[in-house]
Amino acid sequence: xxxxxxxxxxVIPTGGLVYILGAWLVLSVVERSARRLALDVPATYGTxxxxxxxGFVGARLVFVAxxxxxxxxxxxxxxxxLNSGFTVWGGLLIGGAAAFFYxxxxxxxxxxxxxxxxxxxxxxxxxxxxADFLAGPGYGSETTLFWAIDLFGVRRHPxxxxxxxxxxxxxxxxxxxxxxxWHPGRAFxxxxxxxxxxxxxxxxxxxxxxxxxxxxxxxxxxxLALLLGSLFLLARTEPVPAGPSPDPDLE
Numbered sequence: 001x002x003x004x005x006x007x008x009x010x011v012i013p014t015g016g017l018v019y020i021l022g023a024w025l026v027l028s029v030v031e032r033s034a035r036r037l038a039l040d041v042p043a044t045y046g047t048x049x050x051x052x053x054x055g056f057v058g059a060r061l062v063f064v065a066x067x068x069x070x071x072x073x074x075x076x077x078x079x080x081x082l083n084s085g086f087t088v089w090g091g092l093l094i095g096g097a098a099a100f101f102y103x104x105x106x107x108x109x110x111x112x113x114x115x116x117x118x119x120x121x122x123x124x125x126x127x128x129x130x131a132d133f134l135a136g137p138g139y140g141s142e143t144t145l146f147w148a149i150d151l152f153g154v155r156r157h158p159x160x161x162x163x164x165x166x167x168x169x170x171x172x173x174x175x176x177x178x179x180x181x182w183h184p185g186r187a188f189x190x191x192x193x194x195x196x197x198x199x200x201x202x203x204x205x206x207x208x209x210x211x212x213x214x215x216x217x218x219x220x221x222x223x224l225a226l227l228l229g230s231l232f233l234l235a236r237t238e239p240v241p242a243g244p245s246p247d248p249d250l251e
Contacts, residue, residue: 015135022127023052030120036178037116043106044116051099058094059086111185118174118191125195126167133160141207157205166198183237189230196227 005012027048034044063086064071064078071077103113132138140157148155173194177187200223203209210218 013135015131018127018131018134022124022131025127026052026120026124029123030116033119034116037112037184039112039116040106040108043103043108044113046106047099047103047108047113048117048120050102051095053095054098055091055095056086058098059088059091062087062090062094109184111183111188114188115174115178115184115186118188119171122167122170122174122191122195126164129160129163129167133158133164139207140205143205156207159202159206162202162205163199166195166202169198170195186234186237189234192226193230193234196223196230199223200227 005014005017027045030048031041031045034041060078066087099117103110138160139151140159140162142154143157144155145157147158149158150156170191174187174191177190200220203217203220203223206217206219209220212218212221
């Protein structure tokens with residue numbers, strides 16, 4: 001693990017650095033995929049910007065609301081989130097809503113836009129996994145496998161690296177779907193199916209998973225629902241060529 005990088009007197013948190021670079025990478029990936037799918041590039045790019053901005057602000061505000069007693073006496077601390085936290089589910093909900101309403105206002109085609117956003121979503125999830133691996137907030141269960149990593153004095157599954165592998169497979173699936181020139185929307189569904197299936201498996205090796213009161217893994221339940229839903233929708237559409245041809249300059 002590498003929680004910080006020391007450059008002389010400067011101590012830089014690796015998690016924050018990875019998120020900043022990751023945001024740039026997500027925007028770059030979506031810009032290229034929108035151009036490849038012949039979409040409105042500025043509008044698609046703006047959708048991601050709104051999602052990222054809404055997610056950042058939303059995650060912070062939800063965290064503050066849930067821990068208001070800690071900020072009631074010092075409201076200015078709300079504006080300085082570097083030494084406190086965020087609520088992931090709040091950021092996902094508010095960021096997703098911001099992106100949805102912006103895309104709707106710009107009249108972007110739903111299915112094609114989802115296809116363009118799919119690689120950006122996967123890259124964003126991979127960025128989160130990499131940041132977690134470097135900063136160490138998440139960890140796997142104990143194992144004796146030779147690729148295990150040492151954490152807290154125990155040999156554990158590198159679950160974040162497993163997640164990066166799953167993300168890579170999902171990106172390959174997205175690329176394959178676009179090469180096959182399927183109907184708009186199918187590339188997104190296939191990407192969701194592959195990523196959800198992979199995370200459904202990987203979450204079994206996480207030691208600090210979110211659990212329901214009955215002991216079920218929350219992320220596994222969500223991944224199972226996404227997997228079944230995406231497979232159902234894939235089965236209801238025919239994988240015949242449609243839409244613009246890929247941009248030869250991006251091959």
